[in-house]
Amino acid sequence: MNILITGASGLVGQRLVPQLKAKGHNVRTLSHQKGKGDFYWDREKIDTQAFEEVDVIIHLAGASISHRWTPTYKKLIHSSRIDTANLLFKYAKDYAPELRTFISASGSSYYGQVTSDRIFEEEDPAGSDFLAQICVDWEKAAYQFQALGTRVVCLRTSMVLSQQGGALDVLKKPFKVGLGANLGTGKQWMPWIHLEDLCGLYIKAVEDDTIKGNYNAVSPAKLNQDAFNRQLADSLNRPFIMPSVPAFFVRTGLGEMSDLILKGSRLSTRKVEKSGYRYIFPDLKEALTDLI
Ligand SMILES: NC(=O)c1ccc[n+]([C@@H]2O[C@H](COP(=O)([O-])OP(=O)(O)OC[C@H]3O[C@@H](n4cnc5c(N)ncnc54)[C@H](OP(=O)(O)O)[C@@H]3O)[C@@H](O)[C@H]2O)c1
Known part of the structure; x- marks a missing residue:
């Protein structure tokens, strides 16, 4: 298939593009940095050649959420995901008549940053905090493509664990x-997914026409921060003896963004597993052994 992919220079794209190529797909990349991808786009225009005979669009672009959330930066988090999806739609309408599938990244933050006993399923309602509302708008922008008769898939992605870069480097x-040390109580749930499984889900979404709608892109192992940190320390052969950092300090340092660290939910993998996808790394110990 001919696949156009945005944000391909990022953590996910760098691994996904070679995997798609290895499976025989023709991949072209759309970058907001001149000279970085096969095609360039800015806030207003895209080289129309990018859409020639395109079957699938994968929309990964988005400014990192790991920057202080000033009002200006919040606007960039929004526009880099949603305005870009709107622009893709505007062009696809006219220049991609064969478009069969639109696959968009979304976030596990869709359900809101809360720590509760609930295990969120895809049909559960969205949360009301900033990131949840970003996910709502992001997915709404993706579902516009249904008007073109295009299959739409949104992967509600949790923290991606990879060998280079991303959250694991920081952790x-x-x-x-x-x-x-734990940040806050350590009881907050910490959904995660190994990069290989996330790429596996993108590839399944490309190749399997029965995949439609929203999917929780998380591993089935549901751990709170304390259990995650204990496994991380063990995998690094280091002690885990430091006292927890009180939530107050994290909040003072990071502001609103601290919710990402201090709160967290469990997400169901029932729909993913029912789709026939088999996890490569369902377990954190194995994932960390592979990555560290
Ligand atoms: N990694 C995670 O833990 C995680 C978790 C949940 C959701 N996600 C979502 O999954 C997607 C891919 O994740 P990732 O980790 O690969 O992200 P990433 O490493 O931050 O890369 C995102 C890419 O988006 C493009 N981009 C950055 N700023 C932009 C801007 N202002 N306007 C337009 N494009 C911009 C860049 O690609 P170009 O320079 O090529 O344009 C960048 O390489 C993102 O949308 C992210 O929010 C990731």
Whole structure:
């Protein structure tokens, strides 16, 4: 298939593109940095050649959420995902008559940053906080493509664990010097997915026409932060003896963004498993053994 992919220079795209190519797909990349991808786009225009005979669009683009959430930066988090999806739609209407599938990244934050006993299923309602509302708008922008008769898939992605970059690099640092500690109570759930499984889900979404709608892109192992940190320390052969960092300090340091660290939910993998996808790394110990 001819696949156009945005945000391909990021953590997920760098691994997904070679995997798609290895499976025989023709992949072209659309970058907001001149000279970085096969095609360039800005806020207003896209080289129309990017859409020639395109069957599938994968929309990964989005400014990182790991920056302080000032009002200006919040607008960028929104526009880099939603305005870009709207622009893709505007062009696809005119220049991609063969478009069969639109696959968009979304976030496990869709359900809101809460710590509760609930295990969220895809049909559960969205949360009301900032990231949840970003996910709502992001998915709404994706579902516009249904008007073109296009199959739409949104992957509600949790923290992606990979060998290079991303969350694991940040999480590992204090543990490596024996200073790893829980942030807040440690009881908050910490959904995660190994990069190989996330790429596996994108590939399944490309190749399997029965995949439609929203999917929780998380691993089936549901751990709270304390259990996650204990496994991380163990995998790094380091002690886990530091007292927890009180939530107050994290909030003071990070502001609203601290909710990402101090709160967290469990997400169901029932729909993913029912789709026939078999996880490569369902278990954190195995995932960390592979990555560290
Ligand atoms: N990694 C995670 O833990 C995680 C978790 C949940 C959801 N997600 C979502 O999954 C998608 C892919 O994740 P990722 O980890 O690969 O992200 P990433 O490493 O931050 O890369 C995102 C890509 O988006 C493009 N981009 C950045 N700022 C942009 C802007 N202002 N306007 C337009 N494009 C911009 C860049 O690609 P170009 O330079 O090529 O344009 C960048 O490489 C993202 O939308 C992310 O929010 C990721």
